[in-house]
Amino acid sequence: MAQLQINDLHVDFGGLRAVDGLSFNVTEGEILCLLGPNGAGKSTTLDLICGKIQPTSGSIRFEGTDISQLLEFRRARLGIGRKFQIPSVYKELTVVENLSVARSRRPGIWHALTRFSLSDGRAVTSILERIGMEAKATDLAGNLSHGETQWLEIAMLIVQDSSLILMDEPTAGMTIQETERTAEIFRTLSSSHTLIVVEHDMSFVRTVADRIVVMNRGAMLAEGTIEEIETNEDVKTAYLGH
Amino acid sequence: MTVRLFYDLIALVIFALVIVFGVPALMGFDGFELNTFARYLALGIVSLALALSWGGAGLLNLGQAATFGMGSYAMAMHLKLKASGGTLPDFMGWNNVPELPLIWVPFHSLGVTLLAGLLVPAFVGGLIATFMFRARIAGVFVAIISLAFLVAFQLVVIEQQGITGGQNGLTGLAPLTLFGWSVDTYSVGFYYLVAGCLMLAITLGLYLTHSKFGLILRAIREDADRTRFFGYDVASYQTVIFCISAALAGWSGMLYTLVLQFASPTYMSVSFSLAIVIWCAVGGRDSVIAAAIGAILVNLLEGRLSDVFAEGWSLMLGVIFVLVVMFIPRGLHGLIGDLWHVLSNGSRKEGHPSNKSDMQSKPVETRQEN
Numbered sequence: 001m002a003q004l005q006i007n008d009l010h011v012d013f014g015g016l017r018a019v020d021g022l023s024f025n026v027t028e029g030e031i032l033c034l035l036g037p038n039g040a041g042k043s044t045t046l047d048l049i050c051g052k053i054q055p056t057s058g059s060i061r062f063e064g065t066d067i068s069q070l071l072e073f074r075r076a077r078l079g080i081g082r083k084f085q086i087p088s089v090y091k092e093l094t095v096v097e098n099l100s101v102a103r104s105r106r107p108g109i110w111h112a113l114t115r116f117s118l119s120d121g122r123a124v125t126s127i128l129e130r131i132g133m134e135a136k137a138t139d140l141a142g143n144l145s146h147g148e149t150q151w152l153e154i155a156m157l158i159v160q161d162s163s164l165i166l167m168d169e170p171t172a173g174m175t176i177q178e179t180e181r182t183a184e185i186f187r188t189l190s191s192s193h194t195l196i197v198v199e200h201d202m203s204f205v206r207t208v209a210d211r212i213v214v215m216n217r218g219a220m221l222a223e224g225t226i227e228e229i230e231t232n233e234d235v236k237t238a239y240l241g242h
Numbered sequence: 243m244t245v246r247l248f249y250d251l252i253a254l255v256i257f258a259l260v261i262v263f264g265v266p267a268l269m270g271f272d273g274f275e276l277n278t279f280a281r282y283l284a285l286g287i288v289s290l291a292l293a294l295s296w297g298g299a300g301l302l303n304l305g306q307a308a309t310f311g312m313g314s315y316a317m318a319m320h321l322k323l324k325a326s327g328g329t330l331p332d333f334m335g336w337n338n339v340p341e342l343p344l345i346w347v348p349f350h351s352l353g354v355t356l357l358a359g360l361l362v363p364a365f366v367g368g369l370i371a372t373f374m375f376r377a378r379i380a381g382v383f384v385a386i387i388s389l390a391f392l393v394a395f396q397l398v399v400i401e402q403q404g405i406t407g408g409q410n411g412l413t414g415l416a417p418l419t420l421f422g423w424s425v426d427t428y429s430v431g432f433y434y435l436v437a438g439c440l441m442l443a444i445t446l447g448l449y450l451t452h453s454k455f456g457l458i459l460r461a462i463r464e465d466a467d468r469t470r471f472f473g474y475d476v477a478s479y480q481t482v483i484f485c486i487s488a489a490l491a492g493w494s495g496m497l498y499t500l501v502l503q504f505a506s507p508t509y510m511s512v513s514f515s516l517a518i519v520i521w522c523a524v525g526g527r528d529s530v531i532a533a534a535i536g537a538i539l540v541n542l543l544e545g546r547l548s549d550v551f552a553e554g555w556s557l558m559l560g561v562i563f564v565l566v567v568m569f570i571p572r573g574l575h576g577l578i579g580d581l582w583h584v585l586s587n588g589s590r591k592e593g594h595p596s597n598k599s600d601m602q603s604k605p606v607e608t609r610q611e612n
Contacts, residue, residue, distance in 0.1 A: 050471060076473035090464045093457075100454065101461045107473040109455065109482055117457035118244060138245075160472060 003028040003194055004164060009048060009058035018044040019055070020218035026164070031186060031195045033205045035229070036215035037239060042198045043085060045215070046166045049196070050082040051075045062164065077107060081162030085169050085198075087149040091142030095133060095152060098141050099124040102156035124159065131155045131185075147178050154185065165189070167197040171204050183207045214238070247452050253531050254444060261437050266430065273426070276433040277501065282541040283436045284497035286534035287443045289521040291490035294447055296519075297527030298456060299483050300380075300463030305370070305388030307515035308395045309363035309488040311507070313495030315399075315406065316362065318505030319346055320355035321415035332414065337404040345405065352419075359496040360489045367488025368481055375477035375484075380466065389512065396510040411506035418500060427501055436497050440534060443490055447530030450486065459483055520563045526575025536573060 002025035009022045019041045026032050034042045047053045049060060051072030060068040067075050076082075090098050096118060103120045118124075128134045131151045136144065141152060150170065157165050170186075171179045179201065186195060186208045199205050205212065205226065212229045214222040216238045222229055229235055261283070269275035288310050295301045322331050323346065330342060348354045374387055399406045407413070418425040425432055450456050458479055461469045466476050499505045508514065518537075525536020540559070548555040570577045 052467075052471075071470075073470040073473050073475050076471050082471045084468075088465060088468045090461050090468070092464050093460060097457055097460075100457060101469065102472055104472040104474060107475065109475075109478055112455040112458055112479075113450075113453055115454040117452055117454050120454075 002026060003063055004049070004196075005059075005061040006045075006049070007059045007061070009045075009060065010056045011044060011048060011053060012056045017218050019048065022058075022215070022219055024213050024220055024223065026194055026196060028163075028194055029190055029192075030210040031190050031197060031208050033209040033212045034196060034198045034215060035200075035205065035212055036221070039217075040215040041218040042215055043168055044218075046082065046168055046196065046198060049075075049164075050080055050166055052082075073107070076104070076160075076162070079163035081157045081160045081165045083153055083157055083165070083167045083170060085172070087146070087153050089141040089144075089149055089152050089156065092140065094138050094140055095128070095144070096124055096137045098152060099127060099156060099159050102159045104160055127155050127159050130158075146173050147175065150174060150178075150182075154182065158185075158189065162193065164194045164196070167195060167199075169198055169200065171199065171201055179204055244452075250448055250452070250529070250531065253529075254448065257444070257531055257535070258441055261440070262434075266433065271430055273428040273430050273433070276430060277428050278545060280427070280433045280436040281498070281501045282538040282545075283433075283440045283534075284494055284501055285518075285521070285541055286440050286537040287494035287497065288491045288518055289525065289533045289537035290443060290447050290530040291487045291494065292518050292522045293525075293527045293530050293533030294450060294490070295483050295487040296522060297529070297533070298451055298463070299459040299480060301480060301484065302382075302385040302519070303388045303484065303487065304385045304512075304515050304519065305392040305395075306487070306491050306518050307510050307512075308392045309367055309491040310495040310498070310514075310518075311395075311399070311505075311510035312363045312366065313359040313492030314499045314505045314509050315412065315495075316349065316355055316359035316492070317418075317496040317499040318412035318415060319349040320352060321418060321499070321503075322412050323350055324419075325414055325416035331412075333407045333410065333412075334404060337408075339404040343405050356496070359492045363492030363495075364485040364489040368485040371481040371484035372477075375480040378466075378477070389515070392510065392515055393512060396507055396512075399510060400507050406507075407505075409507060411504055411508075413504040415499075415503050425500065427503065432500075436501070439493065439497055443493065444530055444534060446490075450483075451530060455479070455482075517559075520559060520566075522573075523563065524566050524573055526573030526577075528572060529575045532573060532575030539574075 004026040006025070007023050009019050010017065011019045022041070022045060034045065036042050044053070048055050051067070051070060055068055058068070059066055062075070062078060062080065065078070067078065090101065093101070100118055100120045103123060125134070125137070128137055131154070133148065133151065133155070136148065141149065144152060150173065154170065171182050174182065183204055186197070189195060197208065209226060212224060212226060213220055214229060214232075214235050221238055222232045222235050224232070265279055266276060269279065288306060292303060292306050295303050326332065330339070334342070348358065370388065370391055374384060379387065400408055402408070417427070425435070458469065458474055462474070462476050462479055470476050495509065498509070521537035521540045522533045523536070524540055525534065526532035540562070544555060544559070547558065551558065566573065572579070
């Protein structure tokens with residue numbers, strides 16, 4: 001059974017149908033890339049899955065349970081993680097503090113009250129080594145460069161250890177080398193996580209995607225492997241116009 | 243151990259030495275002089291309570307005086323009953339109250355009184371917090387709602403003259419008897435009782451700020467939505483810190499009644515609540531120790547200056563607040579942090595937390611990078 005099942009999803013923003021009858025499934029361990037022209041509803045779809053916005057109608061089932069009415073923190077506890085388009089790390093916290101917040105396997109208050117703030121230090125340090133930022137551990141996240149901020153947020157998602165991770169343009173603003181390393185990390189992630197990635201960089205999509213869903217005007221236009229998408233006539237029309 | 247914790251512990255030790263040895267020695271171990279200082283220490287607790295919610299979680303609670311007043315009245319009710327012996331408290335007679343109201347009955351017991359002084363404020367604070375934070379009210383609206391509650395609560399207290407003593411408050415109180423010790427508020431022992439309470443409250447506050455709970459609250463302060471996507475129930479975290487802060491305010495109120503030997507509805511006034519904000523801001527809302535010191539310093543100054551400038555004191559306090567907000571937005575704590583940093587290494591200025599923005603400014607500009 002698919003890990004995530006989206007069925008006939010609709011959402012209206014004051015008359016504008018941002019998502020209009022969208023259905024697709026995601027199987028465990030795959031990397032699904034969402035493509036589509038600007039305004040196609042890609043980010044909105046991620047918002048619907050993680051609970052940032054509520055659907056007008058339709059259902060979202062995650063590992064068998066209907067989550068479309070759950071509050072976002074409950075969905076996060078079920079195992080849905082989200083990386084936003086604008087890197088959103090805590091700029092006033094240090095790098096390790098950011099990672100400690102992200103390590104939220106036990107998000108309850110009692111647990112938090114009985115632990116020191118950096119009690120997760122060891123688990124967090126190994127991640128820092130993995131992304132090569134040990135030297136910056138006690139720097140404020142607000143003082144990191146743009147690329148480092150992106151890395152930190154990806155590291156936070158790894159620490160959060162969600163079974164389904166939603167990535168909104170993870171490579172935006174990265175150099176070619178950084179993009180390549182991100183692709184590498186994504187490949188290793190997919191052994192234990194499912195990823196849905198919104199991305200415009202086609203070479204990146206080509207390297208990481210197991211499957212592609214192309215959206216247009218809030219609905220699914222095409223679905224398939226990279227080769228199938230690249231030869232699809234509808235997709236060409238949607239991107240290039242008539 | 244983190245650097246922050248290390249500095250806080252050093253500050254705690256220095257502060258404890260000053261309070262336990264320095265101040266009493268300076269006053270020549272004179273109970274009468276020390277009584278005034280005990281009042282400042284009691285107010286230090288309510289200031290640090292505000293630092294926990296305002297500095298620690300970004301929730302500016304302008305109703306702190308209401309919960310302070312609850313604690314204060316709880317203690318006063320106990321002492322009033324004690325002073326009245328078996329008879330009805332005098333003011334009730336004047337107001338034609340036939341018998342002791344039910345709400346007063348439990349306050350015969352000191353144990354219940356002490357518990358109520360902590361738990362009633364916590365419960366009320368929790369109730370307001372639940373309504374606010376479940377509805378995801380944030381920022382300046384928290385301040386407005388808590389202020390509105392304070393005003394309404396003070397009105398009710400003044401209105402219910404038969405139960406609360408109305409505008410006069412509760413006066414003519416008996417001294418507290420604690421484990422057989424009849425507490426003389428003009429004794430050195432009483433000073434140490436209040437000082438001990440303050441040290442305990444600071445230790446609790448330090449623990450909270452250095453726990454993972456404190457870390458999550460700082461994360462919530464900066465970006466509540468992001469924190470929800472990590473699975474934290476933001477409303478519960480905010481509610482719990484509101485409750486703890488309210489309980490500490492109640493504790494402070496109980497001590498304050500002991501020091502002054504009466505409870506008055508002016509403890510629940512808007513101006514008193516704003517004064518707490520000023521103490522907290524002057525000391526530095528990021529640190530519980532600094533907030534307590536802020537309360538002590540401003541009140542010490544008030545004690546000295548209001549004798550000389552009876553009329554102008556409020557104005558001067560206002561000017562101090564404006565200057566602090568304009569030039570040292572993070573209070574004396576921030577100022578010392580900056581100075582320390584400049585002295586230790588001037589070259590790495592931008593690596594220090596001190597240049598982070600203050601008050602409510604979110605790093606909006608920096609977000610446009612991408």
